Amino acid sequence: MRVSNRFLVAIGLLLLQGVAWAAEPVAVLTELRMGQGEVQVKFAGEADWMAPQLLLALQPGDQLRAAGDGQAIVMFIGGHGAQTVSSANSPLTIQAPTGETSAENLRGVLASVMQFLLGQRKAATYQALTVRKTHQPPVILSPRESRLLPGPVTFEWAGSDRLRYSIRVLGPQGLLWEQGDLPRQRCNYPETAPALRAGGRYSWELAARGYPVQRTQFELLPSAEVERIHAALALLEPGMLPGYPQNTMVLLRAGLLFQEGLYHEARREVLAGIAAAPEEPTLHLLLGRVNERVGLKELAAEAFAEARLRSTRHP
Numbered sequence: 001m002r003v004s005n006r007f008l009v010a011i012g013l014l015l016l017q018g019v020a021w022a023a024e025p026v027a028v029l030t031e032l033r034m035g036q037g038e039v040q041v042k043f044a045g046e047a048d049w050m051a052p053q054l055l056l057a058l059q060p061g062d063q064l065r066a067a068g069d070g071q072a073i074v075m076f077i078g079g080h081g082a083q084t085v086s087s088a089n090s091p092l093t094i095q096a097p098t099g100e101t102s103a104e105n106l107r108g109v110l111a112s113v114m115q116f117l118l119g120q121r122k123a124a125t126y127q128a129l130t131v132r133k134t135h136q137p138p139v140i141l142s143p144r145e146s147r148l149l150p151g152p153v154t155f156e157w158a159g160s161d162r163l164r165y166s167i168r169v170l171g172p173q174g175l176l177w178e179q180g181d182l183p184r185q186r187c188n189y190p191e192t193a194p195a196l197r198a199g200g201r202y203s204w205e206l207a208a209r210g211y212p213v214q215r216t217q218f219e220l221l222p223s224a225e226v227e228r229i230h231a232a233l234a235l236l237e238p239g240m241l242p243g244y245p246q247n248t249m250v251l252l253r254a255g256l257l258f259q260e261g262l263y264h265e266a267r268r269e270v271l272a273g274i275a276a277a278p279e280e281p282t283l284h285l286l287l288g289r290v291n292e293r294v295g296l297k298e299l300a301a302e303a304f305a306e307a308r309l310r311s312t313r314h315p
Contacts, residue, residue, distance in 0.1 A: 018159050025057035026096050027076045028228065029064070030248040032311055037068020037087070054282050054311055058094045065090035073245050082244050108234045109256065138208045143218035144294045146263040150226060153189040153196060153218070157206050162183070168195070168205040176202070207290055213279050218264070229260055247273060247280045254286055258293070266290050280310035 029052055032039060041052040044061025052064070052072070064072055064085045072085040076097050076307055085092045138159035166180035167187060177193035189196065196202060199222040205214045221229070234254045238244065244252075250273035257266035271286045279281065288303030 002275070005082060009264050013247055027058040027074050027094050029054070029056040029058065029070075029072055030075045030082070030251055030282060031073035033069075033071040033279065034311065035071070037066060038071045038176060039055030039064065039066045039072045040084070041089055042091075051312070054307060060094055061095045062094045063091040064094075065092070073248055076243065084245075092190050095117060098212075106235045109270060111234050112191075130142035137213065138165065138206055138211050139260065139296070140204075140206050140214050141296070141299075142267055143204075143264040144216045144296070146294065147219045147221055147261045148264055149229065149262060150198065154206060155187045155206075157184065159208060163208045166207045170203050170205070171196075171200065184248075196220055215302070221262075229256075229262070232256055247277050251282060251286060254290075258286070258290055263290055263294050279306040279310055281309075282308060 007306065023290045027274075032052065032054060039052060040049040041056065041058075042049045042065075044059060049065070053310075061170070063073065066086050067090070068087065069089070073082055074085060074094070075082040075094070083092065102154060102245075136159055138157055141156045141158055141237065143153065143155070153191070156166070161184050163184065165182045165184065166178065167182065168178040168188060169176045171194075176196075177189065179187070180264045196221050201217065201219045203215055203217045205213050231258065233253060236256065238247065238249060239270075241249065241252075250269060254266045254269040254273070257263075257269060267290050270283055270290065273280070273283045274287065284303045284307035287305060288300045291297075291300035291303055
């Protein structure tokens with residue numbers, strides 16, 4: 001079925017070079033705003049209109065239409081910009097772009113993101129949202145089995161506000177820093193503690209009375225990799241992609257960070273995007289993917305359910 005082949009062929013499809021336009025996607029649905037209206041897609045050669053899936057890959061001849069205040073954002077492969085689909089310009093027929101408008105290094109960055117996201121096609125695990133437990137057990141949230149860019153290391157966890165917590169940070173030579181009697185809130189690694197070095201691998205533990213100690217690892221990137229990733233992120237700024245919507249920029253940047261194993265930064269990027277645009281379902285979908293990768297299965301299921309809910313409901 002064509003729809004299943006398109007599901008989650010994400011924004012990294014942008015700028016794929018040397019393809020046959022008649023057989024390959026030329027655009028990606030990166031944002032979906034239902035409001036009080038609706039958005040539908042009709043694939044080339046088919047008669048029926050249907051609800052689109054998130055991060056849908058589009059081929060020449062496919063059509064999108066919106067009704068009411070529903071809107072969709074389509075980003076075209078090859079750096080050919082983004083277009084908003086609304087009731088005013090519906091239906092929009094997808095055309096194969098002509099020419100090349102993006103620099104080679106930008107094409108390379110996005111092609112790399114494409115290759116990563118092509119491996120993320122498996123269907124999301126949707127579950128009904130549940131009421132959180134009154135006494136939520138402690139759970140390490142971040143950093144969690146993640147690589148980190150330079151900067152302050154912030155430890156984050158979930159759990160009951162009634163508990164007090166303790167943290168221990170360990171390096172190759174043993175204990176580096178510990179702090180007890182902490183409330184449930186973010187905690188920064190202090191500047192007075194032994195410095196965490198580029199390329200170093202560390203672990204941190206979270207403990208609370210009555211619960212098992214949790215432990216996870218993180219790694220500070222070597223300087224050479226930091227320069228490479230910063231250069232790639234600099235290409236995914238509004239000045240380099242003028243006219244691209246903010247949520248689509250968040251997806252691009254978070255996708256790159258996710259690909260590089262920078263789950264801490266990818267999660268932070270997506271959460272900031274959700275705070276600014278809580279109704280955008282693709283942001284919740286990507287948050288679910290990040291949570292899934294680091295083993296936060298319940299939070300992943302919640303994010304997937306939010307994505308489905310926000311892509312179908314009419315407030």
